[in-house]
Amino acid sequence: MKIKKILIVLVCLLTSLVPVKIMAQENNNRFDSWKxxxxxxxxxxxxxxxxxxxxxxxxxxxxxxxxxxxxxxxxxxxxxxxxxxxxxxxxxxxxxxxxxxxxxxxxxxxxxxxxxxxxxxxxxxCKKGLNIDDKAVNTPVANMQESWYYNWSYTPSTNVTGSKEFVPMIWDENSLSWLESDQVANYTTILGFNEPDLTNQANLSVLQAASYQDLFTKTGLRIGSPATSYPTNEWYQEYGKTVNMDDIDFIPVHIYYDWAGEGMAQAFLEAIDTLYQLYHKPIWVSEFGVANSGLYGANSNYDEANKQISTYLKETIAGLEARDYVERYTWFNFDDDDVNGGKTALYDQQTGQLTDLGKLYKSLGNPNIEGIDLNDEYVEDAGYYIDLDKMISKADELIASSDYDQYINVETFENILNQAKAIDRNLGSSSQFIIDDLYKQLLEAYNGLEKQAVTPELPKEDKVTKQTELSSSSSVATGDTSNVLMLMLLMLISYSGFKLVNK
CATH class of the missing domain: 2.60.40.10 (Immunoglobulins)
Structure with a gap:
């Protein structure tokens, strides 16, 4: 019984000496929590x-x-x-x-x-945005796949569906105190005065508007300049000469025409290009549309109105999307009963439901994500490839050195080195973990190498005998452990057989 137990122990020891291939373990990457x-x-x-x-x-x-x-x-x-x-x-x-x-x-x-x-x-x-005026402030507006909105105020609306970025505006002088409030910290961008060149809007002189620039600058927000009723009119040109335009991050633009027929979309885009060439600042088209009571008003009977407006919308948006310097845009939403632009409304201000033009606006200016999986993508890379390759090169240099034959315990080192050279670099999700482990094994084996001790010169007559003794002693001390264990196993098997025969 005692002999059987010893045999089992020896077999286990021999098995442990056989090199074991490192297998990929799914979801065992210790870097996954960060990744x-x-x-x-x-x-x-x-x-x-x-x-x-x-x-x-x-x-x-x-x-x-x-x-x-x-x-x-x-x-x-x-x-x-x-x-x-x-x-x-x-x-x-x-x-x-x-x-x-x-x-x-x-x-x-x-x-x-x-x-x-x-x-x-x-x-x-997405560049596309939405503007909401006072009449629609409490109306849930149907989603038009816009990414941002504003409402000519510094207070967000509660009726915007989804998670859209709100951009506050300092409409006129009466709103300036907000720039020194704690609310500023909640935002990254601010829109400047609304049409200061018009008496029924912000109604500010160039010098008045310019005198408030420091209040905007101190907020640390991205600053949009005042938006005039037309981008290159006299008021704005004078403003551009008065303020330091380096303090302006982008230029909001308003453009309205009274005709949406052939060639007008190109005229619109040329006006945008002209403004950019003057200041080389990013542009936000924060209001654009068409208005003409006889053609596009709510009571108009002009047969071509809807077709012209739709074509104008498609062509202008295509041009804005093609211009990298245009950061954002939003079509102006007239009330659907407005006498000047009712036919250009995107949604009903009472119900929030989209008009046909609103449905068209929703379909334009969107990212092309058809067939795209937008979930996070797991990256199967191996962070220790660089270290392992460096270690392999270092090991090869040692083997090629003139004194490598002086090392006495190289078997484990060479075995791990061969595994490192042969390892499949496409192991799956746990490749980093495996490369990491193999790198550490090779480093440990490299550092564990020992040179054979130098033997002192012996008298001639004793040299052969002593070297034989040293060789024998070295064999036992440094050890071919597997050979010793195999010899012990064979002796036990022979002894066991002898006992059985003599029973």
Missing amino acids: TSAIITPEAKELKPAGNIDVAFNQFAVDDIVIDHYDIYIDGQKVNIVFADGKDILKTSIYLTKTDYYQLQVVAVTKDNHEFSSNIRKFQI
Whole structure:
């Protein structure tokens, strides 16, 4: 009975000496917690308004790995670098104006260029917005797939469906006190005075408007200049000479024509181009439309009205979408019973239901996401590839060195090195974990190598005998453990057989 137990122990020991291949273990990647939760904003699938996109992400905090900086990628292209500063949450911004969906990734980088990749976050950008006046402020407005809105006030509306960015406005002098309120901290952007060139609107001289510029600047928000009734009129040209335009981040524009026939969309776009050439500032078309009581008013009988307005809307939006310097736009929504522009209404201000033109507006200027999965995409990369490859090169250099034959315990080292060279780099979701483990094994084996002790010169007559003794002693001490165990196993088997024969 005692012999059987000894045999079992020896068999187990021999089995443990056989090299075992490292197998991929699904969901065993110790970096997954960061990879999946790294990006905070934008949120997955989120529709963001064009312009500056705020990015927030969690710091990489796994074991004792020290991160030097983070590379920010959009659609596979590096667009920004954020240096590690010890904060739990890091922030940056990227500038995007093309209506589309985007893929965001954060890559944590150590000082020796060791990289750890977050999952890919997909979000959308849209220029299209909505304006809501006093008559519709309490009416739930049907979704037009817009990404932002304003209401000529600094107080958000409660009737906007979905998560849309609200942009406050300082309509006239009476609103200026808001710029010094705590509410400013809730926003990133501010719209300036509304049509100060008109007596029935903000009604300000150029010098008056310019004198308030410091109040806007001190907020730290992105500042939109005053929006005049036409973008290149005398008032605005004088304003551009009076203020420091470096303090203006973008120019809001109002353009209305009384005719929507052939060629008018091109005239509209040329006016936008002219303004941009003057100041080279991003442009928001915060009001545009057509108004003519005889043609497009609520009581008009003009047969071509709806066709002309629809064509004008499609052509102007196509042009605005094609211009990278245009950050945002919103069609002006006349009341559906307005005598000048009732036929240009996007929605009924009493019910919030979309008109035919509103349905057309909803269909235009949207990201093309047909067939696109907007959920986060898991990235199967291996963060230790760089370190493992460096370790393999270091091991090969040692083997090629002239004194490698002096090392006495190289079997384990060479076995792990061969595994490292042969490992499949496409192992699946736990590849980082496997590369990590193999790298550490190879490093440990490398550091554990020992050179054979130098044997002192012996007298000639004793040299052969002593070397034989040393060789025998070395064999036992350093050990071919597997051979010794095999010999013991064979002796026990022979002894067991002897006992059985002599029973």
